[in-house]
Amino acid sequence: MEYKDTLLMPKTDFPMRGNLPVKELEIQEKWAEMDIYKKVQERTADRPFFVLHDGPPYANGDIHIGHALNKVLKDMIVRHKSMTGFRAPYVPGWDTHGLPIEQALTNKGVKRKEMSLAEFRKLCEEYAYEQINNQRTQFKRLGVRGDWDNPYVTLTPAFESRQIEVFGAMAKKGYIYKGLKPVYWSPSSESALAEAEIEYQDKKSPSIYVSFAVTEGKGVLEEGTKFIIWTTTPWTIPANQGIALHPEVEYAVVHAKDSKYVVAKDLVESVATELGWEEYSVERTLAGEKMERIIAKHPLYDRDSLVILGDHVTTESGTGCVHTAPGHGEDDFYVGKAYGLDVLSPVDDRGVMTAEAPGFEGLFYDTANKAITEALDAAGALEKLTFFTHSYPHDWRTKKPVIYRATAQWFASIEAFRSELLQAIRDTKFTPAWGETRLFNMIRDRGDWCISRQRVWGVPIPVFYTEDGEPILTEETILHVSKLFREHGSNIWFEKEAKELLPAGFTHPGSPNGLFTKETDIMDVWFDSGSTHQAVLEERDDLVFPADLYLEGSDQYRGWFNSSLITSTAMFGHAPYKGLLSHGFILDGDGRKMSKSLGNVVVPAKVMNQLGADILRLWVASVDYTADVRVSDAIIKQVTEVYRKIRNTFRFLHGNITDFHPVNDRVEFKELREVDQYMYMKLQEVIKSVRAAYDRYDFASVYHNVNNFVAGELSSFYLDIAKDVVYIYGADSKDRRAMQTVMYDTLLSLLKLMTPILPHTTDELWAYLEHETEESVQLTDMPEATEHPEFETLAPKWLKIMELRDDVLKALEEARNAKTIGKSLEAKVTLYVNDEFRSLLEVENIDFAQLFIVSQFEIGGSRQDATEDCLALENASVLVEKAVGEKCDRCWTISETVGANEAHTTLCARCAEVVEKYYV
Secondary structure, three states: OOHHHHOOOOOOOOOOOOOHHHHHHHHHHHHHHHOHHHHHHHHOOOOOEOOEEOOOOEOOOOOOHHHHHHHHHHHHHHHHHHOOOOEOOOOOEEEOOOHHHHHHHHHOOOOHHHOOHHHHHHHHHHHHHHHHHHHHHHHHHOOOOOOOOOOEEOOOHHHHHHHHHHHHHHHHOOOEEEEEEEEEEEOOOOEEEOHHHEEEEEEEEEEEEEEEEEEEOOOOOOOOOEEEEEEOOHHHHHHOOEEEEOOOOEEEEEEEOOEEEEEEHHHHHHHHHHHOOOOEEEEEEEEHHHHOOOEEEOOOOOOEEEEEEOOOOOOOOOOOOEEEOOOOOHHHHHHHHHOOOOOOOOEOOOOEEOOOOOOOOOOEHHHHHHHHHHHHHHOOOEEEEEEEEEEEEEEOOOOOEOEEEEEEEEEEOOHHHHHHHHHHHHOOEEEOOHHHHHHHHHHHHOOOEEOEEOOOOOOEOOOEEOOOOOEEOOHHHHHHHHHHHHHHOOOHHHHOOHHHHOOOOOOOOOOOOOOOEEOOOEEOHHHHHOOHHHHHHHOOOOOOOOEEEEEEEHHHHOOHHHHHHHHHHHHHOOOOEEEEEEEOOEEOOOOOEOOOOOOOOOOHHHHHHHOOHHHHHHHHHHOOOOOOEEOOHHHHHHHHHHHHHHHHHHHHHHHOOOOOOOOOOOOOHHHOOHHHHHHHHHHHHHHHHHHHHHHOOOHHHHHHHHHHHHHHHHHHHHHHHHHHHHOOOOOOOHHHHHHHHHHHHHHHHHHHHHOOOOHHHHHHHHOOOOOOOOOOHHHOOOOOOOOOOOHHHHHHHHHHHHHHHHHHHHHHHHHHHOOOOOOHHHEEEEEEOOHHHHHHHOOOOOOHHHHHOOOEEEEOOOHHHOOOOOEEOOOOEEEEEEOOOEEOOOOOOEEOOOOOOOOOOOOOHHHHHHHHHHOO
């Protein structure tokens, strides 16, 4: 007889190598065939909703690593919720309007001006759907489960119709208005921009000090005294209408270089240094309010520059005298409005100076800087010119600088309901908590929302104009347009004349001849995505409003979180979400921003093709996503090692339970050996801690808890000592069945706990569990932690035992290094302990030799009885010697009983008994 054939070695067809790039595709095909999304929704149909509303990525280009982080986080939450008592639908969506698609078509050679607007828009739509199909394939490859056949798309007629209704509801409350205001303007896009469309990059700018000579001093200043302003935008000097002072700041009249100058008293020294005043004297000081309405002369033109007062003026830099051009600055606009100053903006849509800037007409604004500076110098008004590099607003799409420019735009009022917005933020739960302060401050400080754009690829602003130019925003006309869009799509706005778009028989006193025109601007794309709470959550029967959670990158505090909050609160007085969760940006392994030039970009498709989606998903779970996170090949490699450990542990557990029937062979908790009870208790702790971590969206804790349990309690302890039982004992022996009970429950629990993170791997192994009847692990619920009274005494007792085991393992390692023993089964261990540990070691139902993986174990005397050969450690003095006896051919332990059975002379008594009972 070959004794090795009597060992119950692990048997499993679950492969050690995942081969995930191939296997995952097979599993995803299976999911598609069984329509796993539909099955999950049917199984949970009677449960309360949990709706995570998908923020729409832009339909352009392949997905990047940030997309992967975002979508996997959402998928883990949705999967977890569907396994913990909720109906958790997930409807993905796409943002499809805006400049990038227009630009992409232009780059492909489409000549927009050679076709009608409707024809061009049709090409934009076709391109958007191409991008959607491409991204959808990549998102599905990540293993993201959702209603991929029925996503929401912002260009669909139903969506556009709802968006018009949102606009109409805000207009009805008086929140929509048209006004002349300075807004961020992108000459490269030829359009107004929202704050969310601005990013900051370094820019080299001129820095000039310019003097304005007093012409009417009002008895306060002598004529010819000069106010000095400082600016980094010389091109705005032609638009200057005033000089702003702070009413309470003390200003100095300084005599220098045969002239008198006015600057803030606190800045005299720094200005003197900047302007090279080697000798100067302060003649007197006076408060800013004393100089209100003094008149100075514009340095280039024959017009006045009025001295005005404003609280926005500071003495942190510059001169304390602020160049004021109401057409090119928000503070300038409002303070200028109070003084009746003209809103002059001599720059056109392309950033070119107009005839309102005599002498500079036709120059691009940035080019005009030099010409204007030279003109100031020729006029004797340029006090100093230097250059410096500073952070400056840029168009986030074209990456080119933007300007502040006063134009007639449509706005959504924030001021009108700011207090409601702030209360809505207070009523929202934020993860991380600092998100509340961030959004609160943004809403508290933001101006009215400019919602109009001078583009063609977007949802038209549904406004008509009478013959005398009066805008028409009535409930009747807006709802009519909404119905037209639902039936025909928004292209009808560009295909029909205004009269055809108005309700039949519509008249207006402002159009006695029955002539009307229509608005040519489209809505800001943030109004599109900001309307999803109506166009998606309210529109669809499988979702609810408000959503339980919005989850996006931290840049969306000024983007989607912000615009959605405004539209929802304007309509209903509350946020469209109960909770907000944000994640950080992705950096490389050294903490640098990713860029192609640095060669540090991690491409999701490449990782999935080489390693598999589950590796990428496990990386997402491993990081603290609430801050900026790092990823690199080295980091992915570390995660891959953790995956292998988890997979191999699953495989080992499965291999040792293939002959176990979870109903017929189960050993009840009270009948388990104490070591098995201990491991069962540790499993319950993991279930409890992991479920709590999932509930607070703390996936890194899930990752670390499971990894520590797998690598520590299981691999390094329980599964190591289990080999002496599940391999060696008789198939149906109670001790073996006890361990298999714990192993089966452990495997089942871990599979379910890890399904939100590793759905491909857990579903792959689930197919090998012949006693589990559900078609997929996704159609099960998370394990529930159980409690037993014995846990109360097991926990402190086994904490001590495991501390003692650590001491023994250290001693065995020392003995191996000293060549006293080879493998630990060659050892006999004697422990010298105090009374506290002696009481633990004298427990009959714990096999300490098995626990320490040695052949023989003895309890010596007290610690003071230990000999010099003992290793004194924290909890015990440990003596490691060669075990006495022969090596058993079957279990490899050293035993004096080897040969006691005449029929099996190379076996120990234990193995001989098993062989005779089961194999002879």
